[in-house]
Amino acid sequence: xxxxxxxxxxxxxxxxxxxxxxxxxxxxxxxxxxxxxxxxxxxxxxxxxxxxxxxxxxxxxxxxxxxxxxxxxxxxxxxxxxxxxxxxxxxxxxxxxxxxxxxxxxxxxxxxxxxxxxxxxxxxxxxxxxxxxxxxxxxxxxxxxxxxxxxxxxxxxxxxxxxxxxxxxxxxxxxxxxxxxxxxxxxxxxxxxxxxxxxxxxxxxxxxxxxxxxxxxxxxxxxxxxxxxxxxxxxxxxxxxxxxxxxxxxxxxxxxxxxxxxxxxxxxxxxxxxxxxxxxxxxxxxxxxxxxxxxxxxxxxxxxxxxxxxxxxxxxxxxxxxxxxxxxxxxxxxxxxxxxxxxxxxxxxxxxxxxxxxxxxxxxxxxxxxxxxxxxxxxxxxxxxxxxxxxxxxxxxxxxxxxxxxxxxxxxxxxxxxxxxxxxxxxxxxxxxxxxxxxxxxxxxxxxxxxxxxxxxxxxxxxxxxxxxxxxxxxxxxxxxxxxxxxxxxxxxxxxxxxxxxxxxxxxxxxxxxxxxxxxxxxxxxxxxxxxxxxxxxxxxxxxxxxxxxxxxxxxxxxxxxxxxxxxxxxxxxxxxxxxxxxxxxxxxxxxxxxxxxxxxxxxxxxxxxxxxxxxxxxxxxxxxxxxxxxxxxxxxxxxxxxxxxxxxxxxxxxxxxxxxxxxxxx
Numbered sequence: 001x002x003x004x005x006x007x008x009x010x011x012x013x014x015x016x017x018x019x020x021x022x023x024x025x026x027x028x029x030x031x032x033x034x035x036x037x038x039x040x041x042x043x044x045x046x047x048x049x050x051x052x053x054x055x056x057x058x059x060x061x062x063x064x065x066x067x068x069x070x071x072x073x074x075x076x077x078x079x080x081x082x083x084x085x086x087x088x089x090x091x092x093x094x095x096x097x098x099x100x101x102x103x104x105x106x107x108x109x110x111x112x113x114x115x116x117x118x119x120x121x122x123x124x125x126x127x128x129x130x131x132x133x134x135x136x137x138x139x140x141x142x143x144x145x146x147x148x149x150x151x152x153x154x155x156x157x158x159x160x161x162x163x164x165x166x167x168x169x170x171x172x173x174x175x176x177x178x179x180x181x182x183x184x185x186x187x188x189x190x191x192x193x194x195x196x197x198x199x200x201x202x203x204x205x206x207x208x209x210x211x212x213x214x215x216x217x218x219x220x221x222x223x224x225x226x227x228x229x230x231x232x233x234x235x236x237x238x239x240x241x242x243x244x245x246x247x248x249x250x251x252x253x254x255x256x257x258x259x260x261x262x263x264x265x266x267x268x269x270x271x272x273x274x275x276x277x278x279x280x281x282x283x284x285x286x287x288x289x290x291x292x293x294x295x296x297x298x299x300x301x302x303x304x305x306x307x308x309x310x311x312x313x314x315x316x317x318x319x320x321x322x323x324x325x326x327x328x329x330x331x332x333x334x335x336x337x338x339x340x341x342x343x344x345x346x347x348x349x350x351x352x353x354x355x356x357x358x359x360x361x362x363x364x365x366x367x368x369x370x371x372x373x374x375x376x377x378x379x380x381x382x383x384x385x386x387x388x389x390x391x392x393x394x395x396x397x398x399x400x401x402x403x404x405x406x407x408x409x410x411x412x413x414x415x416x417x418x419x420x421x422x423x424x425x426x427x428x429x430x431x432x433x434x435x436x437x438x439x440x441x442x443x444x445x446x447x448x449x450x451x452x453x454x455x456x457x458x459x460x461x462x463x464x465x466x467x468x469x470x471x472x473x474x475x476x477x478x479x480x481x482x483x484x485x486x487x488x489x490x491x492x493x494x495x496x497x498x499x500x501x502x503x504x505x506x507x508x509x510x511x512x513x514x515x516x517x518x519x520x521x522x523x524x525x526x527x528x529x530x531x532x533x534x535x536x537x538x539x540x541x542x543x544x545x546x547x548x549x550x551x552x553x554x555x556x557x558x559x560x561x562x563x564x565x566x567x568x569x570x571x572x573x574x575x576x577x578x579x580x581x582x583x584x585x586x587x588x589x590x591x592x593x594x595x596x597x598x599x600x601x602x603x604x605x606x607x608x609x610x611x612x613x614x615x616x617x618x619x620x621x622x623x624x625x626x627x628x629x630x631x632x633x634x635x636x637x638x639x640x641x642x643x644x645x646x647x648x649x650x651x652x653x654x655x656x657x658x659x660x661x662x663x664x665x666x667x
Contacts, residue, residue, distance in 0.1 A: 149614025159604035166597030183228025213296025296587030496566030
């Protein structure tokens with residue numbers, strides 16, 4: 001019993017670990033969370049899949065065996081004791097009980113015996129008589145079902161553990177260890193999986209996952225085993241007719257459901273079913289749960305802008321979520337070797353932008369803004385849908401990659417429409433955002449043409465000349481001002497405001513640094529404004545207004561453009577993609593399982609409830625009343641005793657009531 005309790009406590013602690021620590025995640029996620037050292041330590045104990053680790057299953061097996069031995073040894077004795085009245089107790093033994101009573105009655109022995117029998121039955125005791133010489137023993141018992149509580153509780157523990165073992169990966173792992181099954185670790189189509197990577201359709205127990213896109217069908221699921229997977233056929237075919245998802249105002253899904261068609265290959269019959277959370281499909285011994293949803297292969301059209309050189313020519317590429325695409329020959333030379341992995345399409349993005357974003361960082365390595373995905377703040381009245389977004393990964397020829405998230409539509413930040421463009425090094429970081437000003441057509445086209453013009457030395461020289469003409473004092477030499485403006489634009493185009501700051505720190509006295517920085521920033525702002533005028537002239541756009549609300553808006557556009565041009569110097573890609581168009585295809589993710597141990601666990605839980613209630617609320621009590629004739633046959637002598645497994649306060653009160661009732665037999 002002590003061994004079984006120790007094992008049970010160990011299982012409880014392991015279950016706490018399995019509940020707190022998210023199970024069955026990728027190894028990289030645990031390495032990033034705990035570090036390589038602790039990952040290696042925890043991996044020795046298989047904490048990433050506690051409930052299916054060898055030591056957890058072994059402990060459960062030992063617990064079943066230990067409890068089974070205990071039950072086998074003690075259950076027969078408990079049952080015999082429960083039905084026994086212990087009527088062969090001796091008179092001398094009654095005198096040894098702490099709760100006992102002796103008195104003489106003036107009534108005849110037969111009368112005293114009858115009244116005692118009636119009294120015990122009225123108190124709810126089952127009574128059995130035994131004649132022993134001239135005396136008669138009345139043996140009574142009540143609450144013998146208390147013994148069943150111990151049997152039910154121990155049986156429940158065994159049944160629950162057996163049910164858990166049946167529903168664990170034990171059946172699958174046994175086939176891997178003994179049946180020649182080999183998990184697949186490389187990417188391949190299900191149709192290409194060899195027989196060694198396929199489980200039998202009659203597999204007694206499994207838990208698997210299956211993703212079905214809208215309009216698609218599937219009759220195979222995937223069982224994860226360690227770092228590999230096995231294909232699990234199911235005895236019917238699921239066709240996803242429509243996926244339904246509703247959202248809260250926070251952008252979180254409030255309901256998702258799958259309208260499916262189920263086809264039985266044995267009969268050819270089909271029927272429709274809507275699978276929702278907590279409303280699974282149960283058919284032919286297999287249960288299909290609505291687990292989550294994913295992208296089912298949405299297609300996107302990306303519009304590319306070069307970020308290097310002075311050529312503003314754009315290009316388009318088409319991609320599919322979850323697949324790779326090449327930039328193609330239309331891309332600029334420095335981007336032709338890039339591989340584009342479209343990782344996600346998010347048609348709905350509800351964000352809290354009430355606080356705006358941090359001011360544009362001069363170093364893009366800092367967080368320019370945190371507004372998307374899990375980085376969004378708590379739900380409040382300022383939440384709004386900012387439109388679709390695309391996530392993609394750019395991989396260069398050397399294998400280096402960065403992840404990007406770009407929104408399709410501009411958002412209002414600080415009262416001005418900007419496009420948010422995020423970047424991060426890997427999935428474990430938050431996106432860092434820069435803000436690109438939106439033009440009159442709600443695009444980044446004008447900004448990108450301005451960027452290309454800034455990269456052209458001749459255009460910079462022309463912008464500097466125009467600036468000097470407008471701002472040099474009348475009659476003075478414009479050349480120094482023109483040279484200063486051209487040099488400032490050149491430094492700015494090479495490295496943004498950070499490069500300008502480095503130049504000033506190296507060439508200006510410390511006492512004049514702040515004043516010089518203010519002058520140079522104004523110089524750059526005015527020169528970039530001239531570049532924008534030139535850009536609009538070349539694009540055939542009307543001149544910018546200089547007065548009124550429209551003039552103020554143009555000035556704000558230029559300020560945002562300067563900050564964005566500065567941040568682009570740190571942008572880790574030679575091209576920038578915007579989401580031009582998309583066609584969303586939803587996919588439903590199902591959990592498919594066969595759990596024969598589930599019913600056993602239900603039965604075990606019922607037995608456990610009955611056992612616990614029996615042990616706590618049913619008290620086993622025994623009463624013996626020995627009646628013998630008095631001397632010369634006159635009167636009678638009564639010897640009584642009472643006992644119980646647990647001598648609680650209630651037991652003592654009950655004995656006092658029994659004692660008072662028996663003493664009335666004196667009369």
